[in-house]
Amino acid sequence: MDARLQAINDFLGRRIDRREFMAKAAALGIVIPASGAFGGVARSARAQDAPVAGGRIVIATKESPNSMDNHVDSAPASGVIYDNIYDQLAVIHPDGSINPGLAASWENIEPTRWRLTLRQGVTWHNGDPFTANDLKYHFDRIFDPDDPGRPAGLLAPYQSNEVVDDYTFDIITKTPYPLLINDLTPRWQSISSNQTQIEAVGVTAYGEHPIGTGPFKFKSWEIGGSLILEANDDYWDGRPFLDEVEFRAIPEDSSRLLALESGEVDFIYVVPRFEVPRLQDDDNYRVLEAVTFVTSYITINCQTPPLNDLNVRQAIGYAIKKEDIIAVAFEGQALVADQLIAPGVSGYNADLETAWPYDPEQAMALLEESGWVVGGDGIREKDGAKLTADFHFSVGSRWPDGVAEIIQNNLRDIGFDLVLMERESSVISAELPEGLIPLNGGATGLGTGNFGQLNFEHFHSTGGRSYCFLWTVDPEAQAELDAIVEAATVEFDEAKRLELWGQVQEFNRAQALKIPMYHPKELAATTTEVHDTYLHPGEYLRMKKVWVSPE
């Protein structure tokens, strides 16, 4: 790996601290953006000024929320609202550490029982005290078999709950599950069900009249238009600085940018990458960057010829020049991934050397070893069959325009004819479990999944996102992998668990089931009047500490 990329990855993986990174950056010529960001946290140039209470900001997002009830909606646009009106039981910080939220502490008292001690003195926005009975109502509602909530799909190990006393709550899991608390940190697991309000307005209307415990409370919502939150004066962690936050949906990227530049909004969430250099050069604006916990990757379906040949799968890994993808398709706004799990996410092992370096010579040597000979058209052949496969993908923030074409060119250089199939994501999702997709461009991250299960989902034969079908070509290898994954899933000793997950990553490297590609950066921009803005690698958008210059 390039020394500069290695330094960046080491910093993001917390293997070196900021001081050491800055020293290396100077020596290696790494340019630190004026925003002071390089993954993780962006600080304003005036962070040394004391925050000022008061004021409001208008935030333009790409989409408008569908509901403010996470029982019914898990879209990212609604998630930014949950980040501010609700709390989670535990909170993940940018470095991946898990910290107390509504749960002040937790303990695994039995292999399948976690005991949460709740924070006292927390009140809902309607004044109700927050107690363990609220959690019971919340989880019973989510896991109601007649109307399961969206969070149920992301908490598969959950079995039941028990109220011990007002501030002690037990969660019982189906099997020993060491990472339950990790799985409770995503915004989709926000504690959102206030029984008093639901009974008062009805379940259907609750999504438009939510009650949470978060730093902001709901004020008004013109559906499809502005959604306004106001400060919670009684927030358990201190009142936020801002009096109000207004969210406004502007789907078109150019319109959203113009709204910032015309002064109609103060903060835009999601900035077109090609606009970043121009905004960074403009003293009126501040660009925020954070390398996300997301990993984009290629899934290889082992049962589909020629991908059932291990040498072919390995050749794909060696042939792709990720640096070009980042430079061209992302305009530098991404980081090369060396593992499926991102730095900061449970399961990431910084000591592993599991990346595929760009080595087309090695790729070609592997193909020739398997008998793939270059044909007259430059595409390799063997026994009358061409070396070709379909690559299915959906263009979006994690697979932007150009990525698939670069991969296609890279593979063509080694004599592999990659046929690009751009399709709707829901269609691909329906076909992946059926084994109909030979190669797929996917992505994983905090916003769509959870920490504890990422490795299980991707590599266990029953995992929700395995899609590799290794058992069809090598049942013994799959059984071996399953055994490692199962052992890691129930291992409570963190060091042992990390070692086991490391074995999973090494297995992946040996079998070339999933090719990790890159971690995209998240981008936002504000005016210089907005301070202490914060981009979290988990794609949260929390306004608790944000403040604006007085007018």
Add this chain to the structure above:
Amino acid sequence: MLRYIARRVILTVPMLIGMTICLFVVFQFTPGNPAEIALGEIATRETIEQLSSAWGIDDPLYIQIPRFIFNAVQGDFGLSFMTQRPVADDIARTFPNTMLLALSGLVVATLIGLPLGVLAATKQGTIVDTISMVIALLGMSVPVFVTAMLFIYVFAFRLGWFPVAGEPGLRSLVLPAVALGLPSAAEVARMTRSSMLDQLSQDYLRTARAKGLRPAQVVYGHAFRNALIPIVTLLGLRLGHLLAGTVVVETIFSWPGLGSLILDAVLFRDYPLIRGGVLFIALVFVAVNLLVDVLYGLIDPRIRYA
């Protein structure tokens, strides 16, 4: 006339039932399970089945279709999968915005297209005629999203005359209405010119001039009125197209309309919202076409319906 209207209304019923059946059948063959999309890829099969059952999407069609029709005639189109709000509420909230935008676009099309077409026809063969038709051609040729972005950049961002996007109020309507109406204005101008030229060559107008009527009376009192039939037809059809085609303008201008709502519903496989939205738009189409037919009778007394 009343019997004609009643017959048209009654014929709408089997049309809507047929559309409903088609929609249900199409959903059966469309890849993507709404429950799985809502819950995510890692959701257990058990949870997906529970949600599918709660939503009624795993019931056979011979149960789903009658149940939907029975509820729909009572105004209940079900709950949106995305929002869990009544579909009728979401349509009631967004359709007026779309109708306002479409009607405004039609007004723009009429205000620009009619005078342009009359001018071109009365100045046929002159430079005025040529310029008018070139303007019309440009209006039809430039994609609406290009016009929209140009308007935002010039009139909203540079000049500051209008908001960029997302602000409530009628000022926010001007730019999207003009962007939406311009292509239709071009069509209206061309149709008006053609229809007017046809009328201006008729014998009855030669008689009118011979009788001493002023040119303005000839053009506007006689020729224009008789030229209106095909123009009204076009305006009626254009309203339908405008209603269906507002999604691009709604997206660029952040206009909360039915078009963008249905687009989101399709991506989410929100069957109740898709059904409700499509059937509602079909109803509006039928109503608009009926209105056009009634207008024929008012414009031209010779037209009578059995």
